[in-house]
Amino acid sequence: MLELFHAAPSYYSMVARLALAEAGVPYVSRLMDIHLAKQQLSPAYRALNPHMTVPTLRGPGVLLTDSAQILSFAAQQAARRPQQAWADADASRVAAIQQAVAGHYAISIETLTFGKLLATRPWFQSVMVRMLSGINAKLEREASQHGDQAAVLQAKVRQNQARLAVFGGRPAAEVLAEQRDQVSSYLASLPPVVASGWLFGACISSADVVVAVLCSRLAMAGELGLLSRADLQSWWQRYQQRPAFSAADLWLRFQRRRFLQSLLEARHTSFS
Ligand SMILES: N[C@@H](CCC(=O)N[C@@H](CS)C(=O)NCC(=O)O)C(=O)O
Secondary structure, X not given: OOEEEEOOOOHHHHHHHHHHHHHOOOOEEEEOOOOOOOHHHOHHHHHHOOOOOOOEEEEOOEEEOOHHHHHHHHHHHHHOOHHHOOHHHOOOOHHHHHHHHHHHHOOOHHHHHHHHHHHHOOOHHHHHXXXXXXXXXXXXXXXXXXXXXXXXXXXXXXXXXXXXHHHOXXXXXXXXXXXXXXXXXXXXXXXXXXXXXXXXXXXXXXXXXXXXXXXXXXXXXXXHHHOOOHHHHHHHHHHOOOHHHHHOOOOOOOOHHHHHHHHHHHOOOOOO
């Protein structure tokens, strides 16, 4: 049985959950607390996923440590199940689908989410700086104690420094405006969607999966206005009716109670 290590409100966890649901691939859910307990930084999880991020998919002969890998895995699994056919199985559409998926991964969802948060709640900036600086100090200490782990720990320190640098010295509103432009041009680049169809024809594709998660995040950030095309708006309405959409638990708003519940549940997750 496959196990998915993921966090309830995490964007890339949602990509994995939706991809697996659309492909009809069952898995055991292993919820993690990446926000308070920061289980992603623990040595046990690090051994599983050296990027120290969620999601991770583990199973017999399978260890995937990135949502893009899980998405490709799901597309391959769907190709084996005729009732779950994805447009990715159509050789004539593969290049365009991959381009749309790559375009999605070029957007910094984190910068968009935090850009919105900091633009609307400026006090959060000092919380974020304190939190990331504290994590980095801990990672640096660990790197000096465990020489064999130094490379992965230093890579995480650099990732956190880059996260701080995005907002350092620039108004959050400016960063947010840039992200809005990037998302808008990405959405404008998607193919026209015919009524009742999906992005690449009569079957859904990897691109539909990532764009559905992107729309969920835009909804959560109060940025769904960026979805200005009428054909994409009606695609989005239809996508939300798909059984996989509910099965994947995509968050359209922040659910404080469920967030706290997921942190409690995560206490029981072990990585061995
Ligand atoms: N490229 C990775 C990015 C994963 C990622 O950044 N996940 C975030 C949650 S959405 C995370 O684990 N953040 C915790 C951290 O970086 O410490 C993927 O697609 O899986």
